[in-house]
Amino acid sequence: MLEKLREGSQGPVAKIILGLVILSFALAGVGSYIATPSEQLAAEVNGEAISRAEFDQAYQNERSRLEGQYGAAFNQLAADPAYMAQFRQNVLDRMVSERLLNQAAEKYGLRVSDAQVKSQILNMPEFQVDGRFDNDRYLAVLYRANLQPSQFRDLIRNDLTRQQLQQALLGSEFALPSEAEMLVKLNQQTRDVRYVTVPVENFAQQQAPSEEDLKAYYEERKNTFQTEESVDVEYIVVDTSKIAEGVVVDEQDIQQFYDANSQSYTQAEKRKVAHIQISFTDDEAADKAKAEALLVKINQGEDFAALAAEASDETFSAENGGELGWFESGVLPTEFDSALFALANEGDVSEVVKTESGFHLIKLIEIETAQVKPLDDVKVQISQRLQQEQAQNTFYEQAQRLAEVSFEIPDSLVDVASETGLTVETVKGLTRSSANALLNQPQVINQLFNPDFIAEGLNSDAIQLEDDSSVVVRVMAHQAAEIKPFEEVEAQIAEGLTQSRSNKAAQDYADSLIAALQSGEGLDGLLYEQNLQVDSKVKVSRDSQDFEPQVIRHLFMMAKPSEQKAASRIATMNGDQLVLQVTAVNDQDTVAPVETERWLEQLSSIKVEASYQVLINVLKSKAEIQYLL
Known part of the structure; x- marks a missing residue:
């Protein structure tokens, strides 16, 4: 064979x-x-990718902003997995909307010049010290936001382009004074009301269910009285932030990094500048001639600052003798920047320079030469960077090692921990609703409650989580959902059934009061039956504290009183029924002009916001959008 x-x-x-x-x-x-691994995407908008890296950066920036704004209050919210899931979705939705607006702006050929971008950056209060642009602050803010200057310029350019689009499409929105006045009158309107409070507890004893009622209710709804499926879990996590806490950066490493990257800590040459600006008119030749005449006067010895105060069209700097402040190369418009940094000596004045804003005479007031920041000024910054880099490197090594060993030893995380030097964490009785923040991630929960994974009893693959962390999990025991015995839930059913019947009885009684109020007959007998009385309030306003907010809203939704004497009921927060009858509506005869003006602005803003949302919805309806997170 x-x-x-x-x-x-x-x-x-x-x-x-x-x-x-x-x-x-x-x-x-x-x-x-x-083959190269494909980039992880967060979403695709009409074929244009939003990368996972872009999303993570936007998510972290928004989270940092809210932490800085709300402090501990935001940290309490962040502990709620449902809130953070919605928070992440909101960030991604905003990025999708921005991408749609960018695409629409490109379709319509909208553009933003370099000068507009620079002007926007120079005027941003976040980068100003004592009312003037400060380059050190600018770079520091970008560093904290993990942005390069080129990235930030692109973000500003896109934002300005979107603003152009919104202005073009939404800038015509307006509100009429008559609309604002009507809203003011509605807001200041008050109402007189008669009301009866029907306590739900008055009907509790009357509605006590029998043993047969409880058992029948249980049999009909057995599946609603199940225990929650749970698992006993072992897991090992590798987390960059935890690693970073134990990283100690050596002084020698800081010195070596500083020496090797001294250029990054060099304060570039800065120049203090003043200018005289002659803005463009219909006669550009005359504008240039005016600038040249001023230059002649300066060369003849006349004072630059005095001429700037007298003749410059740029009024903000003219008040200060034309002074603009300190600038590094590359910040000001190209033509202006080139002329400024071509001047050799302090006190020199340029020839006439033409830019997008007009003709300029530029004076170099003072030069601050380039200098390296001392190590002490940047030591903390370098230490944090090295700490993060070392933690990141250690994370990759530990995560790789964890993935390899957990695969080689598939049936024991204890042995994996022994081999890797990591720690096994244990959670018993974990349910989908009780998982901690680390395990309460969709990819982890889906793994833990996957029937095939539970049956195998083996270690999972390494699961990559957000914020540079990785986890391997293993199910040690599984408890399936079970129907609770009647004896265990009897009291719960009795309470719920009694409450439900009491609410229904209180509603029926309130309806009978409404009928009596409208007809004017039999009301006293009904009130006597439950020992109730009719109360009244006059001039109840929209911000009144006399009733709960939902009652106030209901009251102002009711029709004006007529011969029919309409009444209505609404439940309060504790379950009582409140029967309401509006007896009078009090309108304001006159409205203060200042109030009308304030509401006019608000109404215009509301209309713009509503139109913006319509625009986004229209763009989304015509777009192909894939959410990939």
């Missing part, structure tokens, strides 16, 4: 098959070298 096999393997068919097998392995091997 072996001889026949040997002969068969030498035939032409066998050689062809063998060749194809070798070729397939060769191509697969080459493919593994040349």
